[in-house]
Amino acid sequence: MIDISASSEPTLAEAATRRLRQDIVGGGLPPASRLRLRDLSARYGLGATPLREALARLAAEGFVTLEGQKGFSVPPVTRAHLLDVTRSRQVVEPEALRMAMEAGGGSWEDEIVASLSLLHREITRADPGSEHWVDAYEARHHRFHRALIAACPLPSLLRFCDDLYLQKTRYRRLIEVAQQDWSHILSAHQGLSEAVLARSAEAPAQLAAHIGATAEAVLAFLGEAPSSG
Missing domain, CATH: 1.10.10.10 (Winged helix-like DNA-binding domain superfamily/Winged helix DNA-binding domain)
Structure with a gap:
């Protein structure tokens, strides 16, 4: 002790x-x-x-x-909480991304490229049955999503986004141990990266859709349907 x-x-x-x-x-x-x-x-x-x-x-x-x-x-895993966290992320994270795209420079872009490369490498050696691999994948995935919004000039907004991300992680890990289409997951992150680096006006909406897709996958895994609202 x-x-x-x-x-x-x-x-x-x-x-x-x-x-x-x-x-x-x-x-x-x-x-x-x-x-x-x-x-x-x-x-x-x-x-x-x-x-x-x-x-x-x-x-x-x-x-x-x-x-x-x-x-x-420990809070239970519930549909209501998952949708609450998901919709909250869909409100605040795209706004943080808009600010990041306006303020971001070369170092911000470099980190997005580097974090995507590390995520790609982790996905190519996917081993969902290994808790060690799931931890490593989560670390790479978190780094990528942090990188997207890192140039946002509002530290409080970034902290809130990070808190919501971690809340969502408890749910995402449920599907990471299941059979996943990892090539599709990689493609989705590559597409998101390309849109952000191009400063596409559609990138924030693409991020919101990406966040929502994870919730839909979790609900499908749990045998529940997402809300139509």
Whole structure:
């Protein structure tokens, strides 16, 4: 057990927040599972104080649910939440992309090209049965989507986009372990990259459609139909 002092608590709380978020997003802590301090302390080798602070932070971010006397738990995977996150992304991320296309320069373009290349490389060695590969693919996928909007001059908007992206990741990982048309996925990202680099006026709408397509794939995997609204 790590010894906790007043001066070290903020650093430990940040580490606990990061590790908990990673395990919630990645499925290491399954949807709807209880988050008991004793279990978390044994899992992470941290004391109760930084873990409580981490859980409070994650509850504020929407990654953890607090239910009165029941304590903390991982939010369940639900259709309503998936559509909420998806539609929120479809509102804010295309706007961040518009700003990025207006402000972006050579280094922004270079990162889009580089991140697409890394994503392409990861897709060519797809191994959905490997949790290690899914983690690697997710890292490449996240880097690409971050790169698209990185030149947006509003840091708060970028942080919000990133939070929504991570919320969506819990759902996307459901279909990454299933049989996927990886060539189609690569083609979709290549097309999006080309539209953005060309500063196409259609690129924001293309991004919104891309975000929506993922939600439709998840709902199909879960045997549900998307809302017509």
